[in-house]
Amino acid sequence: MANYFRGNLFKNRVWVPKNIQKPLQNNFCEFSIKYNKSRIKFISKLSKDGRLVIPKNLCVEKNARIKVNFIPIRNSVRPKSILRSLKIDILSLIPKTTLTNFEILAVPKNNSIFVWYFASKGRPNSIVINRFLGSNFCRLLGYYRAEGGKPRISKRRGREFSFTNKSIYVITDFINLFGALANINMLKASIAYNPSSAKKLNKIKLHLVKLGVKKLSIRFRKVERVKEYTIRLYVTNSLLSEIIDKAEVTLRKFILVSKNKNLCVEYLRGVIEGDGSLHSWRDKKGSLHSRLQIFEPNKIALDEINKMLELLGIYGKISKAKTQMYIYSAYLNWNNLLYVYENNLANSKTNKIRSAIITHKRFNSMKHFLILPKKFNTSQFRILTKKSYGYSATWLKDREKEGLVKRIVKENNQNVWVLDGSAKSLISVLQNVKKSS
DSSP states (O other): OOSEEEEEEETTEEEOOHHHHHHHTTOOEEEEEEETTEEEEEEEOOOTTSEEEOOTTSOOOTTOEEEEEEEEOOOOOOOSOSEETTEEEGGGGSOSBOTTOOBEEEEEETTEEEEEEOOSSSOOOOEEEESEEOTTHHHHHHHHHHHEEOOOEETTTEEEEEEEESOHHHHHHHHHHHHHHSOGGGOEEEEEEOGGGGGGHHHHHHHHHHHTOOGGGEEEEEOTTOSSEEEEEEEEOHHHHHHHHHHHHHHHHHHHHHTOHHHHHHHHHHHHHHHEEEEEEEOTTOOEEEEEEEEESOHHHHHHHHHHHHHTTOOOEEEEOSSSOEEEEEEOOHHHHHHHHHTTTTGGGHHHHHHHHHTSTTHHHHGGGGTOOSEEEHHHHHHHHTOOHHHHHHHHHHHHHTTSEEEEEEETTEEEEEEOHHHHHHHHHHHHHHHHO
């Protein structure tokens, strides 16, 4: 079979000979059109009536006699394994069909993937995304779960991928994470601001431009109900919207099955930063309480987020609010506070976590680790901490039960101790807390 045909162009369409139509029908092809001294290339499919539609953005002389070469393109099989050499393979997360049941073409080349689909009306925009991403892609998905726009279709615009937040730190982090997936120039920004905060707009705009958002893609609008400002980042591209939406669901379930704590922490960072809150207070008896809350309208998603937190040793409960919202609440004990701080699960709330650790009743006891050598005996402990024999003996036995110190030998009627492996992580956290306080 010849891999070319000739025909007359009518408007932006050319009729394909019947002997070629059948093998080409329902297949993606790369078409190359030569006319006069010019040549254009594009990927497409034949319409049901056997015509080839040329994209409007590609200029071809009207009613020209043209030669069309074509090469069939094989749609890539989606890998079953999500992780490849500790990297997330985005190709495995790309759906086979759109939500409207059109086949999605994915063509990997080196470290990128060309993605497009053929629709019966109009020509959808293609997108090029990077294929292999680090674990912090899960943080982008966590942000999307918390404050991303869901893939609802709008007239003539298709679906949008969007994210809204009022923290410039979170917006900066989101843009940088998006840049690892696709070109930042695709992003547009809409800033809703209170008139009293109008002076900050130029500074925000300049910051977004420095991050890679096009100056002409940034818009402003006055909103009285906004306290200061909120920034909405969006890309009008149905494919990107559907890919991100499916990736968030797929990776959330994959984390629970694989129990991959690295991916789990990254995902929860985005969720807690976007839709979480942290409060610490003392009751009438002076006891300290710290509570983590996450707000989410999707009960299934929140149930799975709850299981992720349980994987990290944080246990909470889910209740339903008066509005169409579910609330996850967990009271953080000493170990939970250390874990949240050490893994940076709530970056914007770091000062609150640090304050809760320093004022916790266990801090005065645990800070002894900051002055202890790797190897010591009971007498040295008493001298360094200036504590009584009874206190020292009890403290060491309790820490031994917790796996923080280990008794290795007895010399000169003195127990000799060494810091166990888990103590190193604790010391690192306590040092950081003390430096920052």
